Amino acid sequence: MNNDNGQIDFATVLASAVHDMKNSLCLLIQSIENLGHTLKDQDNEVGEHFASAHYEASRLNTGLVQLLSLYRAGMDNMPLNIDEHYIEDVIDEILATNESYINHKKITLNIEQEPDLMGYFDADLISLLLNDMLINSMRYSNKHILLKVFSDAHHLIFEVQDDGPGYPKSMLEANTVTMQNYDISQGRTGLGLFFARLIAEAHKAHDSTGSISLANGGSLGGSVFTLKIPV
16 A cells, blocks of 8 residues: 555555445444344334434445545546346335334335336446435435436436425535535535535436436425436
8 A cells, every 4th residue: 555655555545444444334234223123112212312323324334435436536446337227126225224214213205206117327326325315305304205216308317305494505506516616625515415416427328417406395395306317
C-alpha cells in the first residue's frame, strides 16, 4: 500500500478499512435481525430500541458502501455488472432487508408494480440506492410509504413516496445541480444524493442516461424520490 515515493497510500488503506468495517457491520445487522425475531412479543419500548439499532446499523452500512464506491469511482474502478433482472426479485430483496424495521415501527408499505417487469441494470447498486431512499422514507414518514415500479417507452421508473413533511428546500434546489458542482459537504444528505446520481448516471442506453429527481406531493403528500433507468 505504498506509492511510488515509498509513502503510505492512505486512500488505499482507508478503502481497505472501510471494506472490513462494512463486512463486520453486515454481520452485526444479521445479529440484530435475528434478535428481532425474539422480540416480537416484547413491550413497545424494547421494540423501539430494537428498531432504532437496526436503522442506525443499516444507515452506517449504507454510508460505508457509498464511501467505498465513491473511492472506486474516483479511481475509475467502479465496474457495473449489467444484467437482466426481474423487478419483483429486486423489490422482494429490499423488503426482506427492511422487514424487521417496518414491523417494529408499524409502517404500512404498499407496493404498486407492473406485472412481469424486467430490466437491464446493476442489481447490487440499484438495490443499494433504493434501499437508502427507503430507509430515509421510513425515518421521516408518519406511517405510510408507497413504492411504485412502472415503465414507459424509454425508461424503467422507480418511485418512493411517503406521508412525511417532504424534502426541505435545500434538497430540492440541490436536485438541479450538476455533478461537477455538487456539494457533498452537506453531511449524509449530500453524500447520499451524490451517490444516487452517480449510480443513476452510470446506467446508459441508446444515448440516454439514468437520472434521479426529488419532489414533494405525490399521492401521500410527502416526499417523492424518482429513479429512471433507460431501457
